[in-house]
Amino acid sequence: MRSGFRLLLLSTLVVLISACASNKQEEVLPEKTYYDNARKAMNSGNFNEAEQNLDSLETFYPFGRYAEQAQLDLVYARYQNLDLEGSRAAADRFLRLNPQSDHADYALYMRGLASYNLDIGLAARYFAIDVSARNAGEQLQSFRDFSELLNRYPESEYAADARQRMLAVRNRMAELELHAARYYIKREAYVAANNRARYIVENYSTSPAVEEALIILAETFDYLKFRKGSQDAVALLRDNFPKSEAFNSDGEFEANLLRRENRSLSSVVTFGLLGDE
Numbered sequence: 001m002r003s004g005f006r007l008l009l010l011s012t013l014v015v016l017i018s019a020c021a022s023n024k025q026e027e028v029l030p031e032k033t034y035y036d037n038a039r040k041a042m043n044s045g046n047f048n049e050a051e052q053n054l055d056s057l058e059t060f061y062p063f064g065r066y067a068e069q070a071q072l073d074l075v076y077a078r079y080q081n082l083d084l085e086g087s088r089a090a091a092d093r094f095l096r097l098n099p100q101s102d103h104a105d106y107a108l109y110m111r112g113l114a115s116y117n118l119d120i121g122l123a124a125r126y127f128a129i130d131v132s133a134r135n136a137g138e139q140l141q142s143f144r145d146f147s148e149l150l151n152r153y154p155e156s157e158y159a160a161d162a163r164q165r166m167l168a169v170r171n172r173m174a175e176l177e178l179h180a181a182r183y184y185i186k187r188e189a190y191v192a193a194n195n196r197a198r199y200i201v202e203n204y205s206t207s208p209a210v211e212e213a214l215i216i217l218a219e220t221f222d223y224l225k226f227r228k229g230s231q232d233a234v235a236l237l238r239d240n241f242p243k244s245e246a247f248n249s250d251g252e253f254e255a256n257l258l259r260r261e262n263r264s265l266s267s268v269v270t271f272g273l274l275g276d277e
Contacts, residue, residue: 024116031057034066034070035069036249038053038070038073042076046077051077051081070095071093071098075087077108079114080191085114094159105153105156106158108149109149109158112165115139118142147167171209174204174210175200179186180192181196184196186202190220190223191220191224193220194221197213197216201236213236215233218233218234
């Protein structure tokens with residue numbers, strides 16, 4: 001009994017000592033001190049320290065004088081720290097807590113910017129990464145965020161940049177389709193390549209990817225014996241890209257993207273059927 005009591009007493013003392021040590025480590029500073037420290041760290045480019053102070057400010061003074069600004073600064077600090085998911089989450093939280101804020105347009109812009117770069121990430125800063133080959137989910141999310149910004153705050157100082165980024169997103173989406181079309185051409189899946197190229201022409205008509213998409217259409221239609229479709233694609237290419245390298249010096253269409261191997265058409269067409277043109 002005595003040994004058990006001593007063990008219990010010892011355990012209690014250990015817990016109390018640990019609690020006291022923990023309380024000393026979590027000494028709460030004045031609200032303004034956290035805010036000033038965070039601003040000073042951000043101005044010097046130390047975003048890790050800034051984020052730590054902003055987190056503490058939110059923890060200990062969630063409804064304080066600097067709460068709203070601290071939430072905005074946290075969005076930016078996390079973005080600069082390449083914590084793009086954290087930045088987007090902080091922007092979501094700000095919009096949820098401050099729906100009528102004068103700075104809601106900034107939060108929307110930063111949320112879109114985080115999504116815009118999220119599928120690229122840190123690696124793209126140091127390695128060559130084909131963005132067009134990556135998943136389009138985050139790009140679509142950024143497009144929605146920027147679109148919401150323009151709809152709600154058309155006069156925002158961030159509107160012009162948001163429009164440009166929406167155009168860039170559309171071009172990325174077109175490049176994603178073009179990447180898929182090239183892949184199908186390598187696999188000699190010409191019906192699938194044709195479908196991807198048609199989607200680009202129909203949905204991303206102002207994208208630079210349209211030129212190559214029209215070339216793919218012309219060649220795949222010709223291979224699949226849809227002569228009119230091929231002729232229409234060449235005509236569109238000539239009207240919109242008269243200096244395309246697909247035309248020879250005499251102005252004749254002379255592209256050769258397809259790898260023509262001795263395979264029967266039935267072995268190639270495995271990705272769906274084209275409607276009669």
